[in-house]
Amino acid sequence: MIGIFAVDAELRKAAVDLGARLGPETVIGDGPIGQALQRLWGRLGAVVLFMPTGAAVRVIAPLLGSAETTPAIVCVNEFVVVLAGGSSGGGNALADRIAEVLDRTAVPSVGHDTTGDTALERVVAGLEASVDGDLAGCAAALLEGEPIRLLNPLELPLGPLPDNLGPTQVARWTVQIDDRVGDQGVGEVLRVVPRTLVVGLGASRGVSGDEVSSALSKLEWDFGLDLRAVRAFASIDLKAEERGVLQAIDDWSFWHGDGGAGEAPPRLLTYPAATLAQVPVPNPSDVVLAETGTPSVAEAAALHAATLLAGGQRVELVVPKIKGENVTVAAARIRP
Structure with a gap:
């Protein structure tokens, strides 16, 4: 059975049309993609995902196992x-078939079939990370024994790693694990952005959404943080229902x-003033008090x-309070 899943209503129409062309052995997933995949995973021989590649990697990563139990994706x-x-798993043949139906170009898998069971894919899944670059291609190179350069400036715990994945100076592939915006480097670069x-x-009361969004953008433009690394937002309980x-x-x-790929978005966590008043900060304000x-x-x-x-790991304030129009923003990082 082929499961077809789409990230939004417009793409769902295309998914339904494709399902009709592929035949009766197709099913169109309903609801959040991650949950739908979990329900159907053991019954599927192939999975078709209408979404950006990075989002697809994140949504399937927790489900991947051995080649014997993983459908073509x-x-x-x-x-x-x-x-x-x-x-x-027949993925290349299915891709050719879909490409012919949709009049697009198929990009087949070559070499080893990576199924989420390489050290690199486990790192991505464990960090709940976003990915820029060809994760499948880099994982295949890792399996082939090719040296892979690893940059981990935050010194995040990654678990056991193969000998060919490390801080080598000469490599075609570079894996960069960082919550900051980075340059593309030389050669093939896989950026892994942990949360x-x-x-x-x-x-302020009545702040607009645009004013808050503008202040958030300063975290990237002025301080170089990758906004995909945000795990949660936090504020005082007075702002729990602030529309902006x-x-x-x-x-x-x-x-x-990641385009609504079935992942829960960061929550807004709120706390009473008495709780926040006990937290030592570098920039207290009598006006705010x-x-x-x-x-x-x-x-x-x-x-x-x-x-x-x-959970007991270190925490540091990486961006002290910055002011925008009717809003202030700060960022803390969870460190190993």
């Missing part, structure tokens, strides 16, 4: 890309949340939420 966007089961950041928000704040978080999810009952909202909320999420 094909991602449809501008191209028809085989992510797993290319030769052994290490908690963003604190303070806002909630709108900005929805906008963040659209632009940086008078208005809210705590000398800090953005910095204190970011640090407090990160500490709770860290």
Whole structure:
């Protein structure tokens, strides 16, 4: 059976049309893609995902196992890309068939079929990371024994790694694990963006979504943080229903949340003033204290939420309070 899943209503129409062309052995997934895949995974011989390739990798990563239990996986966007089961699982043949129906170009899998059981794919899944680059291609090179250069400036714990994945100086592939925006480097680069950041928000009553979004963008443009690394947003409980704040978080999810690939977006965590007032911060404000009952909202909320999420790991304030129009923003990082 072929399961076809689409990231939004428009692509679902294309998925339904494709299913009709592929025949009666197809099923169109309903609801959040991650949940639908979990329900159907054991019954599927092939999976077709209408979504960006990076989003597809993230949504299937927790489900991948051995080659014997993993269906062929094909991602449809501008191209028809085989992510797993290319030769052994029939993915290449299915991609050719879909490409012919949709008048697109098939990108087959070559060499080893990677099924999420390489060290590299386990790292991505364990970090709940976003990915830029050809994860399947890099994983295949790893399996072939090719040296892979690893850059891990945050020194995140990655578990056991094969000998050919490390800080070598000469390699065709580079794997860069960082929550900061990085250059593309030389050769083939796979950027892995872990969810290490908690963003604190303070806002005036009636703040607009655009004002909050503009302040959030400063984290990237002025401080070099990759906004896909945001694990949660945090604020004072007075802002739990602030429309502009909630709108900005929805906008963040659209632009940086992998296109709604079934992943839960970062939550807005809120805390009472008495709790935030106990958090030491570098930039307390008497004005904020008078208005809210705590000398800090953005910095204190970011640090407090990160500490709770860290499970004993270190937490650091990487962006102290920055001011926008009617809003303040700060960012904390969870460290190993």
